[in-house]
Amino acid sequence: MAAHAEPGYGSAAGLTADEPLSVRSENGLAGKYAMASFISTIEVEDYEKWRAMFDSMSELRREHGLSGEHVYQDVTNPNSLTVVIDGDLSGLQAYAQSPSLRDAMAQAGVVGPPRITPVNDVT
Numbered sequence: 001m002a003a004h005a006e007p008g009y010g011s012a013a014g015l016t017a018d019e020p021l022s023v024r025s026e027n028g029l030a031g032k033y034a035m036a037s038f039i040s041t042i043e044v045e046d047y048e049k050w051r052a053m054f055d056s057m058s059e060l061r062r063e064h065g066l067s068g069e070h071v072y073q074d075v076t077n078p079n080s081l082t083v084v085i086d087g088d089l090s091g092l093q094a095y096a097q098s099p100s101l102r103d104a105m106a107q108a109g110v111v112g113p114p115r116i117t118p119v120n121d122v123t
Contacts, residue, residue: 036118037068038092040083045109047078053108054083060100065091079111089118 044050054071061069068086085092095101096116105114 035086035088036120038066038085038087038116038118040085040114040116042081042083042114043111044079044081045111047073047081050079050081050108050110053104057101057104060098061085061087061095064095064098066095092116092118 051071054069058069061067064087066085066087068084070084072082072084074080074082087095
């Protein structure tokens with residue numbers, strides 16, 4: 001089950017302040033699960049700048065029912081990140097479409113569109 005966040009490509013960072021992120025399920029099964037984890041892979045211009053933005057958005061994530069954030073850096077490129085957040089698809093969609101998030105990502109130097117994949121723990 002794959003979903004993608006797809007902003008426009010109007011700025012050098014791949015994000016513009018006036019284009020919302022969207023999350024869609026490719027096979028229609030994402031809404032079947034009440035809770036899931038969302039794995040987002042992104043490239044950023046500067047990790048420290050991005051991290052400050054990410055931390056400042058914690059209240060917005062909580063307002064949308066998202067929790068359990070984990071951030072991983074690629075061992076060879078500290079600006080290549082994988083972010084895992086727990087929640088439900090509707091909460092993720094509302095968060096991804098938030099103008100506050102869209103603006104923060106553009107200002108934080110996110111390069112290109114993030115790829116968001118919802119997954120379920122089957123262990």
